């Protein structure tokens with residue numbers, strides 16, 4: 001029996017720019033390729049049905065992504081523009097973390113493939129030709145189908161390039177030829193950095209840090225004002241998140257018998273079933289953990305009488321996320337002190353929400369919420385004789401208010417983070433922007449400057465707000481906010 005030759009069993013595909021094997025053609029590490037007979041190789045080549053789909057129609061975003069690419073094209077005439085999806089991150093050996101494509105790539109393509117790269121090629125007469133570079137279906141003849149690391153037999157069927165063209169309304173090409181194309185490219189190029197080391201390496205001598213930063217900034221600012229498709233998706237994200245919060249209240253007895261982990265798992269089930277995943281690590285913080293802003297260990301007890309601060313968001317299948325926080329009494333009723341602190345945060349949030357309107361400065365809602373919190377803290381005697389004005393001027397309230405009052409929301413939970421100050425934190429609010437308003441008060445368990453009964457209480461209330469032509473709309477309004485309403489809602493759900 002003949003040994004299989006490298007010609008028959010090794011995928012014959014180009015290499016990456018660095019001259020290394022790409023993920024797509026690397027042999028699998030499970031050993032099946034060792035000792036495979038020529039008969040098996042021949043057997044694996046044959047007997048497969050043609051499953052090409054000719055009936056596919058463009059996804060609903062296609063018109064939006066085309067318009068967004070046109071905006072990008074108009075801003076950078078005559079330049080080659082490159083936006084990668086990102087690559088798989090190894091967890092260990094041949095296992096990987098779940099893949100989530102870069103948000104700018106999704107915004108411009110609606111595609112979610114790992115290793116994809118969008119290239120806008122300048123045309124002679126002006127404008128750009130957009131091409132999506134993707135890994136095509138696995139070749140059956142050269143063994144790639146079953147022998148390579150990204151073979152479809154193992155990873156599942158991919159769309160063909162033609163199918164992707166139909167779905168996305170975007171020309172597609174084999175990603176394995178991209179590095180040759182980039183190596184040959186002349187003229188100005190910009191790349192969105194931090195997503196694909198191979199692409200960046202191929203472009204190393206062709207791009208500048210300043211040019212690429214300007215590109216990143218423009219992309220971020222493009223996403224500040226949401227279009228109709230995005231708003232519909234964000235609405236759905238908020239609705240699904242509300243259902244996830246209801247799920248959590250329904251199992252609070254089981255959470256008490258287990259831990260914060262039960263809450264995290266319960267919300268995740270909703271996120272995975274209705275959406276893609278959670279939009280960020282859920283904060284399931286019971287008792288004093290609620291005072292830790294980034295509590296994501298979620299391994300502590302859930303005790304009757306404590307508050308549960310749940311900050312979580314469903315990410316939709318189009319990858320838009322909600323970001324909602326409710327602080328709930330585990331037993332279903334607030335204690336008088338919990339309610340006093342809760343009401344202070346609620347009033348601050350209401351003041352913040354009312355400051356959200358077109359033309360208002362982005363900073364207004366933060367100032368409004370901080371002022372209310374400061375007034376309450378002063379009224380509780382926590383600053384001795386200092387006036388509200390003086391405390392506010394010195395920022396002393398921040399010991400207990402800790403964080404900013406909100407951020408833009410969209411494909412990323414902290415959306416548009418590369419936007420310049422004059423368009424974001426220093427700019428005016430515009431219709432179509434979506435942001436969170438999320439003040440809080442946090443009294444650490446070891447804070448000796450507050451009365452003992454305050455220690456270990458943390459409250460945050462967070463909603464997702466759309467700036468409209470004449471004011472605002474609370475996208476997350478399906479969840480109650482007022483203390484009485486929260487108690488009534490919980491009573492209808494608690495087991």
Ligand code: GLY
Nearest residue numbers: 280311323413438
């Ligand atoms: N969950 C993250 C935030 O509220 O900003």
Ligand code: MN
Nearest residue numbers: 323436438462
């Ligand atoms: Mn937030």
Ligand code: MN
Nearest residue numbers: 311323324462
């Ligand atoms: Mn949040």
